[in-house]
Amino acid sequence: MIDVEKIRKDFPMLQNKKMQGHDLIYFDNAATTFKPQCVIDAVTHYYTDLSVNAHRGDYELSYQVDSEYEGCRKAVASFIHADEKEIVFTSGASNSLNLVAYGYKKFLKKGDVVLSCEAEHASNILPWMKVCEEVGCELCYIELDEEGRLPIENFRKVMNERVKVVALAQVTNVLGYEVPMKEICAIAHEYGAIVTMDIAQSAPHMSVDVKDIDCDFASFSAHKMCGPTGIGVLYGKFELLQKMDPFMVGGGSNARFDMCGNILLKDAPYKYETGTPAIEAVIGFHAAIDYLSAIGMDNIHQYEQELHAYAIEKLSKLDNLILYNPHADGGIITFNVKDVFAQDAASYFNSQGVAVRAGQHCAKLLMDKLNTSATLRASCTFYNTKEEVDRFVEVCKNATIENCLNVFF
């Protein structure tokens, strides 16, 4: 079990922070999370104590930067049960997902199929739309059930030899359902397809074992898991990373080049890391991984599920709310206030100090399934409390159209 009160003391943003005159309740953790002091300290440690470039190990300070930089790669590898040469640092999950689509493009030809689903984040769909347009492949969608879940039978139904890529999120960012990725990978591999997995919404909340799942690629961002912005990870099976092309080349990624146009790229993961990386973010990310690991991902997962169940129990008693995903596996609650447009409700929540997100949450396709043009999303994490849920429920109760408009006067 985790000690939430103790954990909250680690986060400067959770210390008496006010929004619109009320105690801040931050329920937008699916967008990004707050940072514990140890992560902030690690970032400033780089600028205060090191400050030199990486991969230039000719002098002592630089050597130290290299070893801290590579230390994070080791930590990330063990966090998701991968090998360190399979960990590429990127600017974030969107960058990683684009890198897979760009890099794998050369193995696709006209008539091939890329399979995804309607609940995907734009960053896992749009790169493949572009690839399909360029190469002449077809982008097909696995049908979701009424709840918005992806049943394995629906995947099996559409899987065939033409499918070369399966692009899915382990946990979707709008509805928070967990997709059975291990079974999906096994089936996809039988047909010779690769699986690229978006774990931006799962890695911060549960333990993810890429070897056990046997996915070919996995992408995630540090900032959604207490780390700095501007840094993310692409995990890829080493032989695939070796075969693919980076979409940027230049300093840091080449071993040798000459004036005749011969380029010898470094081995993965370095061939994908051109230019000076966000060194302070990598070092901060290491602190975030250590922080989460010390609490324990299984403890985090268990606590978040309890908190979610508690919230759903209370919210489902309110007759002015529509809950779209009461059975979500993660901490994402997608809802609307009856007869109130999502943006209007979000301003009311703001006026009461509650940060929730209104919008289409980058999963625009899904809106056709939920039959609403916009929703609200409240996303909790391990530092949120039952007391915060209670106040959130009170605010939901009072979110009438009149109150939503009163925030302007």
Added chain:
Amino acid sequence: MSELMNDPMILRQIIMDHYQYPRNHELTHDDTYYTRHMASDSCIDDIHVEAKIQNHKIEDIRFDGVACTIATASTSIMSELLMGKTIDEANHIIENYHAMIDGKDYDEDLLEEAVAFHTVGKQANRIKCATIGWKAMEEMIAESEKNGK
């Protein structure tokens, strides 16, 4: 006018009325109209606005789409306020509307029901909702002036 502006009840009713019963809320799809599709990634509002502008005069304004109370009501009020006005008159009203939203001096009497939005900046991210239809109109006026009509 000043008294009215200090009564949130009345201002709220103006917004509610235009949200529930938006005026000029049907597109003509007439190709003699200027049109603008206003949508952005950061905001959910997604509206189409049409305007018939002839001889430097706004003959008609229509709009439709999916939008919040503020975007719907502000566009509805704009359509009533600017319809029948000359371009010069319309530009003067638009200028005053923006001055009001930005917290600067403005002429209340010119803005009529649009004064309901004078405190919209309390929720800073909603300023775009209160100006989305107005921006469409500004663009169409500029286009018509460029065409010399």
